[in-house]
Amino acid sequence: MIIAVDGPTASGKGTIAMALAAHFSLPHLDTGLLYRAVGLQCALNGGNPDDPQDALTACDFPDHLIADPELRSEATGGLASRVSVHPEVRAALYDLQRVFATQPGGAVLDGRDIGTVIAPEAEVKLFITASVPARAQRRYDEMRAAGRPVSLAEIAADLEARDARDSSRAAAPLIAAPDALVLDTSTAGREEAIAEAIRAVELLLQ
Ligand code: C5P
Numbered sequence: 001m002i003i004a005v006d007g008p009t010a011s012g013k014g015t016i017a018m019a020l021a022a023h024f025s026l027p028h029l030d031t032g033l034l035y036r037a038v039g040l041q042c043a044l045n046g047g048n049p050d051d052p053q054d055a056l057t058a059c060d061f062p063d064h065l066i067a068d069p070e071l072r073s074e075a076t077g078g079l080a081s082r083v084s085v086h087p088e089v090r091a092a093l094y095d096l097q098r099v100f101a102t103q104p105g106g107a108v109l110d111g112r113d114i115g116t117v118i119a120p121e122a123e124v125k126l127f128i129t130a131s132v133p134a135r136a137q138r139r140y141d142e143m144r145a146a147g148r149p150v151s152l153a154e155i156a157a158d159l160e161a162r163d164a165r166d167s168s169r170a171a172a173p174l175i176a177a178p179d180a181l182v183l184d185t186s187t188a189g190r191e192e193a194i195a196e197a198i199r200a201v202e203l204l205l206q
Contacts, residue, residue: 001106007126017108018108035089086171101118127180129182
């Protein structure tokens with residue numbers, strides 16, 4: 001069984017994907033980490049994330065980069081959003097995601113285009129969303145807890161810029177698959193959102 005979990009930044013999709021993977025005993029891939037690694041590697045190379053060739057060169061990042069704490073920063077999220085517009089980059093990361101999705105026994109993947117491009121045949125497609133203020137507050141709390149100084153207004157502006165870039169790009173834009181179930185987590189707490197997602201998947205599988 002493939003479970004595709006898509007949605008914008010800080011919508012709760014990562015938390016929900018991880019919880020679904022644990023509940024259904026499936027392996028989980030956070031595909032945002034791959035784009036973040038490409039963005040960070042591009043910066044480390046001194047490249048320009050808006051240049052398709054520099055971004056493609058950065059797809060050849062070392063495995064250990066996936067564990068680098070810098071990968072989780074807002075700055076790296078912005079770089080990821082810029083390298084991810086290039087079809088060359090998306091093509092270079094396709095096989096790895098596709099192999100993970102189609103492994104025997106199934107998998108949970110979260111990202112932006114799992115239900116539309118990586119695994120359009122997924123048995124379960126969820127599109128997790130939430131309002132910008134709710135997402136900004138969540139990201140602000142996460143960053144503060146991680147000891148990263150940030151302002152709420154800056155985070156909200158960054159989220160809106162990233163949403164606009166992710167939704168308007170030509171290659172695999174952020175969009176709910178027509179057969180995805182949309183869950184809005186704006187007013188739900190963590191446990192409530194997880195419980196609702198598990199319930200939704202169980203209903204879809206009946
Ligand atoms: O989900 P996360 O915030 O870690 O993703 C960082 C960026 O990577 C997103 O803003 C998006 O531009 C890009 N991304 C993507 N396709 C995916 C996952 C992430 O384009 N499947």
